[in-house]
Amino acid sequence: MLKSLLLFITLFISVAYSRSVTFKILAFGTKVQLEIIGYKKYNLKQAVAGDPLYSGKINSLPDTDFEYTYYVDGVKENFNRVCKSGVTTTLNEFFGREETLKPLETFNYPDNHWNRSIGKTTVFDDSYIPTVHFYGTETEKFFHNPTSTTTKLERVTFYFKDSKKSFSKVPVTAKNKDFDKFQIKMKLSKTANVKGRYLLKFRNGSEDPTNLRQTIYGNIIDSLGMPSIHSIMVRVYYNGKPAGFYTMQEEAISESFIRTEFYGNPETETIDPPEPIGDTFDCSTGADFEYKPLNMSYYDPIALKIGKDKSKLIAFTQALDQLNTSNEAELEEFEKKWFDIETFHKAMAMEYLTGDWDGYWYFTSNFAFYEDPKQSTDSTYKFYFITQDHDETFGVGLTDVTNTVGYEFPKVSYTTMLNQIWHKDPFDAEHRTLVDKFIASTPALQKRFQDTLISIVQNIFNPVAFKRVVNSYYERYLPEVEWDYSFQRPYKYKRGQNPNWGYDDFLKAFDSPLTGLQWGLYEWVSLRAEAIKNEFCITWEGDENPPDESCVPYEIPEPTTTTTTTTTTTTTTVEVPTTTIELEPTNVPTTKSIPTQRHRFAEWFKNKKPSDFTVKTKRSKRSTLHPPEKSRF
């Protein structure tokens, strides 16, 4: 009896304390310790000198669940962590962040057919908040004195949930230096990449008080099923010091993006791109698609980034010009051979829904146009529309140029945006050829677009579904944003940045308007969705106020004469035999310089007086916006 009891005890001990666990913690300090609660404290070692990952393998730990915590320079985390039985290594934990992994709520859309992306991979897996650490003397200089010319930084390390990856001599450039939290663009290479991606930007939505618009927009379009740049919120540090909470994202006109978004396999996380990839165009204000082969400067805003010349683009505009969208067979063939209408419709629905004034529909700006060689032939070239740059959305930056109706703007119907002459400023194009052709030219196409629009509202862009997801971002990122505003940034823009949002603005911006921004984020979505509800007599899950029987849905007008169906964009029909056109755009001087639109808001904002922001139309809850602080002006 005693013997067997002793045997039992020895067995128990040897089984119960036989586990080795590797602990990994990202921490910023000089002394990092681990405490196994009720047991012992251990010093952890820096994995690489100068970098913030500390680790240690501890033997003879209990096989059952046990508790532990970390200390940095003697200060303990204010919670205990649990090491579950069976775990032999932790994820890359972050000092003071209780939940290392926390899946965010997701947007769901039933008609997602985009199966060509490599997917999020660990790089854009937002159940984790990655840390990016820059290291070295050049790094120190760059963060204090950001340069637009390329600088090579000594070392950059990415910490993902269960892996890390370091790169040396990393080329970076800085942009938006009129904000303390300037933008960083990083060029790794085809061979030195993170899960196939090698062009990454670190951005701060300078004019967006939530700093989440790019991430929200990116996640919505990803769930809709269209080629979309991925974004994730990350912490950026340099030489052990804080730089900011940034949106890390791809660039649509980069080879890195095209290769992984068009030729990826999410199951194997591998890619199979053509070499070289197809023609890639960077489109800025004025970019439209009329057929003007004799005036190459018309195509200046469509800048060739990858490829030889613009001949395939011109061929596209010619095919577009000749397309009779009333002929179903012809349209179907065009869709197969020349242009992806489904993803274009989704992109336009999103531009309209978010008031994306710096995009194609409102301003012929900010998109990429890509020709996919795998779907092209010797004489037909399949193009895709790719939207990018999504910080000026949900009401941000909507100036008088785009918005002539003030607070009512989210109530404006998309039907007022068809077959218009635009030319909102000297650089803006006159038409929206793609919109007029693929949405407005026939009732069938308009219905198809409208059905997409309605479906997005019913599934995603309504106050219930939107808030469910975005609130999970708010909760997850609140401590990160608090951190982001808690330290002095290494760089200070001398003349004072404008606007200069703070932590309080972040807290308010979801529900309430701010000076210079007439709508809270949720308020924007509600107004837009409600207007669409009344226009088409639709509702959504959880809608507390569905339309009643008196609701009369908008009806797509039937064309009165046959001619109106085909001639929405009237380019001059001078017969130009294609064979005689010399398509050598490189010989044509393209001198037009396209200004960036992003200063427009700052300029406009700067010159506003507080009285300009009092609301002129009746709003339900508030009578005025909160008074602006003096320092803002």
Ligand SMILES: *[C@@H]1O[C@H](CO)[C@@H](O)[C@H](O)[C@H]1NC(C)=O
């Ligand atoms: C991807 O979608 C296309 C078109 O929807 C389909 O033809 C193809 O088989 C799909 N590929 C895979 C791997 O599922």
Ligand SMILES: *[C@@H]1O[C@H](CO)[C@@H](O)[C@H](O)[C@H]1NC(C)=O
């Ligand atoms: C962007 O960065 C600046 C600091 O440079 C900050 O004032 C502004 O509030 C930031 N925006 C957000 C939303 O973080």
Ligand SMILES: *[C@@H]1O[C@H](CO)[C@@H](O)[C@H](O)[C@H]1NC(C)=O
């Ligand atoms: C060519 O296009 C540019 C840009 O659209 C325009 O300003 C110019 O007037 C055009 N030239 C001719 C000869 O049509």
Ligand SMILES: *[C@@H]1O[C@H](CO)[C@@H](O)[C@H](O)[C@H]1NC(C)=O
């Ligand atoms: C366009 O196609 C429709 C339907 O096939 C046809 O009735 C119409 O005549 C065509 N228009 C032109 C200009 O060819």
